[in-house]
Amino acid sequence: MVPLDVDEKIRRVISRFPPPHRDDILRLWEQWVATSPAPPYYVGWSAFAREVDDSQQLYSEKRIYMRRVTNELRELEVPKTMWQKVAKALAAVASFFLVVFLALSRVARGAD
Incomplete structure (x- = not known):
């Protein structure tokens, strides 16, 4: 289970995303948290985001915001x-x- 402080910080980061992507990323975050991930969380989130992401697109804003969540998790976990x-x-x-x-x-x- 993701620690409560990490979950709150990531939710704060997601809440700053623009409206079309905020709800999608938050929904994905809640789905991922429901799977009871194991540390290191940034690796698990990255793998989950890769599965959900459309790899056929060369560029997508959603991918950028999912990557930002990965980076925030890495900053929280890796001193x-x-x-x-x-x-x-x-x-x-x-x-x-x-x-x-x-x-x-x-x-x-x-x-x-």
Whole structure:
């Protein structure tokens, strides 16, 4: 059985999906939870989503939202390594400085 906190977090993620896909993905989530999946949940959900998905389509929005549920489950279950945390922090700092640099260059260009 999926832990209650994981179920609530995934339902919150699904509730942010656009209306045409929200109900379908939520219905699929409830069907999958009813099967009493075993950990790791992201592997089980991924296999379930692959079975339900139409593999003939090259691209579908539904597939993207099912993949997002898989990614959220993976983030909840697999703790990030120290290197991943450091890389995320460095990326945040770099993006901050990029925004500041672009703003300053815009101001300097406007002064000319």
